[in-house]
Amino acid sequence: MNTPLTAPLIEFFWDPVSPYTYLASTRIEALAQRVGARLEWKPFLLGPVFEAIGNRPNIAIAPKGRYMLDDLALLARHLGVPLQQPQPFPTNSVHANRAALAAPADQLPAFARALMRAYWGEGRDIGRPEIVLAVAAECGLDAPTLAERAQSPEIKTRLRELTDEAIARGVFGAPTFFVGGRMYWGNDRMDLMEAVLSGRLAV
Amino acid sequence: MNTPLTAPLIEFFWDPVSPYTYLASTRIEALAQRVGARLEWKPFLLGPVFEAIGNRPNIAIAPKGRYMLDDLALLARHLGVPLQQPQPFPTNSVHANRAALAAPADQLPAFARALMRAYWGEGRDIGRPEIVLAVAAECGLDAPTLAERAQSPEIKTRLRELTDEAIARGVFGAPTFFVGGRMYWGNDRMDLMEAVLSGRLAV
Numbered sequence: 001m002n003t004p005l006t007a008p009l010i011e012f013f014w015d016p017v018s019p020y021t022y023l024a025s026t027r028i029e030a031l032a033q034r035v036g037a038r039l040e041w042k043p044f045l046l047g048p049v050f051e052a053i054g055n056r057p058n059i060a061i062a063p064k065g066r067y068m069l070d071d072l073a074l075l076a077r078h079l080g081v082p083l084q085q086p087q088p089f090p091t092n093s094v095h096a097n098r099a100a101l102a103a104p105a106d107q108l109p110a111f112a113r114a115l116m117r118a119y120w121g122e123g124r125d126i127g128r129p130e131i132v133l134a135v136a137a138e139c140g141l142d143a144p145t146l147a148e149r150a151q152s153p154e155i156k157t158r159l160r161e162l163t164d165e166a167i168a169r170g171v172f173g174a175p176t177f178f179v180g181g182r183m184y185w186g187n188d189r190m191d192l193m194e195a196v197l198s199g200r201l202a203v
Numbered sequence: 204m205n206t207p208l209t210a211p212l213i214e215f216f217w218d219p220v221s222p223y224t225y226l227a228s229t230r231i232e233a234l235a236q237r238v239g240a241r242l243e244w245k246p247f248l249l250g251p252v253f254e255a256i257g258n259r260p261n262i263a264i265a266p267k268g269r270y271m272l273d274d275l276a277l278l279a280r281h282l283g284v285p286l287q288q289p290q291p292f293p294t295n296s297v298h299a300n301r302a303a304l305a306a307p308a309d310q311l312p313a314f315a316r317a318l319m320r321a322y323w324g325e326g327r328d329i330g331r332p333e334i335v336l337a338v339a340a341e342c343g344l345d346a347p348t349l350a351e352r353a354q355s356p357e358i359k360t361r362l363r364e365l366t367d368e369a370i371a372r373g374v375f376g377a378p379t380f381f382v383g384g385r386m387y388w389g390n391d392r393m394d395l396m397e398a399v400l401s402g403r404l405a406v
Binding site for chain 2: 201203
């Protein structure tokens, strides 16, 4: 996108372990283009956020976990995107998120989308480093270089910083978007965010 | 509505303490009319449901509670409905729900909507029995008769049964809708439910 630097910025906090973040990842680029916004993909770890604030994943509440699977299947069909229940779920997304941060900045969005599609669309366990690198290679990234950089102290620190930033800014789930000072939580708030960004709704 | 008994049925589990249920209550009748569905208003108590399944209200997670207030304000403005942060929140909805069940069946929907509008739109504490009866009188109901019937063993039992039914059917929050065997959770799923009911999306 050749969006000017003066355009509004959407910060997109994503963790590929979150299924609703996967759904959001299939639609956020088109939304940003429609409203002429810049988009920043910010990987973070949902687990430490939940731990810090005492939140729990949907699957920790049995009926909520059961509902989520039906809900996701219907939503995915409605949006026309592939969905598979991955095994295992949840998985450890630390390798995937470090690899995303280790990728060249202009390739991070496509790689992030591919990671979520691999896990939620194809059921591949991105908790395994070799799967993460296979997805990277499919995106045209240099997997050996990426693997080395993903293990660097700089990248590990950056992921911790982003997770801390999420906590400090009040994130409690994923996906979470920020536009200006305002937070939007969930795939379900993308329409409202677009209404604001397009000037149809004043904040 | 003169909807035939063969029309699909939307069961609407509502508790007036839930703000997103208030928002849903302002839109569900129009939705049912658009798709030609019957609508059954089923009051229940969210507190015992949360207790039974280990769920917690949004406000129990500090950042989620803070977000909810901003989110509700923006959503309400988007939907064009009044919203006030009621005091106290939460409140005890047992009197309101019993009174709703004590009302004549054909007046329950209007009374239910009025209870939610009183609490969330006008900030009146419907946890207090005298406020519940004032709202009933505003709806043209006979408040003294209602007050007596609301305290009957039959009504108390009926509310417990509806709450148990909600738990047994996998309800974990409010609003919750059922159409056929399928559950839809939240004001945010009304569009998807409408897509299914109107035949645009196959389940």
